[in-house]
Amino acid sequence: MTEFSLELNEDQLQIQKWVHDFAENVVRPVAHEYDEREETPWPVIEQAAEVGLYSFDFVANAFGDPTGILLPLVMEEMAWGDAGIGLAIFGTTLGVAGIFANGTPEQVMEWVPQCFRGENDKINLAAFAVSEPDAGSDVSSLRTTAVYDEAKDEWVLNGTKTWITNGGIADIHVVVASVDRDLGSRGQASFIVPPGTPGLSQGQKFKKMGIRASHTAEVVLDDVRVPGRCLLGGKEKLDEKLARVREGKSAGRSQAAMATFESSRPAVGAQALGIARAAYEFSLEYAKERKQFGRAIIENQSIAFMLADMKTEIDAARLLVWRAAWMGRTGKVFENGEGSMSKLKAGRVAVWVTERAIQILGGYGYVREYPVERWHRDSKIYDIFEGTEQIQQLVISRAISGVHIK
Ligand SMILES: Cc1cc2nc3c(=O)[nH]c(=O)nc-3n(C[C@H](O)[C@H](O)[C@H](O)COP(=O)(O)OP(=O)(O)OC[C@H]3O[C@@H](n4cnc5c(N)ncnc54)[C@H](O)[C@@H]3O)c2cc1C
Numbered sequence: 001m002t003e004f005s006l007e008l009n010e011d012q013l014q015i016q017k018w019v020h021d022f023a024e025n026v027v028r029p030v031a032h033e034y035d036e037r038e039e040t041p042w043p044v045i046e047q048a049a050e051v052g053l054y055s056f057d058f059v060a061n062a063f064g065d066p067t068g069i070l071l072p073l074v075m076e077e078m079a080w081g082d083a084g085i086g087l088a089i090f091g092t093t094l095g096v097a098g099i100f101a102n103g104t105p106e107q108v109m110e111w112v113p114q115c116f117r118g119e120n121d122k123i124n125l126a127a128f129a130v131s132e133p134d135a136g137s138d139v140s141s142l143r144t145t146a147v148y149d150e151a152k153d154e155w156v157l158n159g160t161k162t163w164i165t166n167g168g169i170a171d172i173h174v175v176v177a178s179v180d181r182d183l184g185s186r187g188q189a190s191f192i193v194p195p196g197t198p199g200l201s202q203g204q205k206f207k208k209m210g211i212r213a214s215h216t217a218e219v220v221l222d223d224v225r226v227p228g229r230c231l232l233g234g235k236e237k238l239d240e241k242l243a244r245v246r247e248g249k250s251a252g253r254s255q256a257a258m259a260t261f262e263s264s265r266p267a268v269g270a271q272a273l274g275i276a277r278a279a280y281e282f283s284l285e286y287a288k289e290r291k292q293f294g295r296a297i298i299e300n301q302s303i304a305f306m307l308a309d310m311k312t313e314i315d316a317a318r319l320l321v322w323r324a325a326w327m328g329r330t331g332k333v334f335e336n337g338e339g340s341m342s343k344l345k346a347g348r349v350a351v352w353v354t355e356r357a358i359q360i361l362g363g364y365g366y367v368r369e370y371p372v373e374r375w376h377r378d379s380k381i382y383d384i385f386e387g388t389e390q391i392q393q394l395v396i397s398r399a400i401s402g403v404h405i406k
Helices: 010-037 044-050 056-064 070-082 081-089 092-102 105-116 179-187 236-245 256-289 303-329 340-360 372-383 388-401
Strands: 126-129 145-149 153-164 172-178 188-193 199-204 217-229
Touching: 010 044, 010 070, 010 081, 010 372, 044 081, 056 070, 056 092, 056 105, 056 236, 070 081, 070 153, 070 217, 070 256, 070 303, 081 092, 081 256, 081 372, 092 126, 092 172, 092 188, 092 256, 092 303, 105 172, 153 172, 153 188, 179 188, 188 217, 256 303, 256 340, 256 372, 303 340, 340 372, 340 388
Parallel strands: 126 172
Antiparallel strands: 145 153, 145 172, 153 217, 172 188, 199 217
């Protein structure tokens, strides 16, 4: 029997340090610049690819860690460096998770490596496109359609996706579309749109409050034709699922979008933790140095207790993230919405801790010369994407009550 332990093993510690060093030496020094310029940090992505951090092997290794903890460790360190740049580097993993959640083993082997590298070793990016202007939290109401052209064994995709990380600049887009709109989310499937497919284009790129180094844009799908083998999971499995649903039976495990979100929530929570930790560490040091009334401000209980609460909340959130990551990796059933709990808590903690950090810095917390206001702006997205605060509460409350809460 394995003893219970929260101690990280040698491998995990080593990788954690390696990512931390990259975050400290490569990411942090340019974080302010890319926030201001609101541009994709290509040189940083290239450097991450050069050292092997942005690579199929590294991500496969992180996903494959038998404890499940390595992926959140990596995400936390990277977001500690900068969440926007972190997402510019690891946004690809959203598409990768979409392929893992719904693809056959053959499709995983064919497409996941291409999410990182293309022809002639070119650096590739991937995107996961679910959200639409009228279908955000309510993913059952997607309007993007996928129609099968039997004569050519091709799927034809039409619609507009919005808020897509790496949308339009990605080489591989994983698109969730409706095959039968009457069936809501049970009539949806995921498709790979390979590099250079005609008909896929970028719509407007959004100007954002935070994580501004990460590209967020609309993706327009205008008669996009993809080969039959680009349907994740395959046609036979989809036909069986649709037949079951039409007969009034359960759709089975694969409600395409939900399956992906469930597996990625703790890793997203870990990014929020990284931001919170950055703000906590910075404000702790600041409070020890800043003198008012002839003493360091940390000597006031009101400041010291704030820091004590910040640290406590961060550690509590991390435990929820690790638990959910471990449960996901070891096949435990999320009976109480533990994946959602981890992301709900970590997002809220990040927003709260970064706001408190501004308070501790006073005026210096409010200006762009210091990173704290940026961390606060960056943190808010973690209450919104990959399921809003309220959607996490919905998942948890339904899980704990068995009642179909609305
Ligand atoms: C920077 C950024 C990056 C993103 N990246 C991606 C991506 O890569 N791929 C992708 O597919 N999407 C992405 N998204 C979209 C994101 O997942 C959605 O914004 C999110 O799911 C919320 O949808 P919405 O914005 O339409 O808000 P809405 O769903 O309209 O929600 C508005 C408000 O209503 C609340 N609400 C909605 N329904 C309920 C309910 N039933 N009960 C209680 N409250 C409810 C919400 O919690 C929220 O407070 C991204 C968004 C942003 C901002």
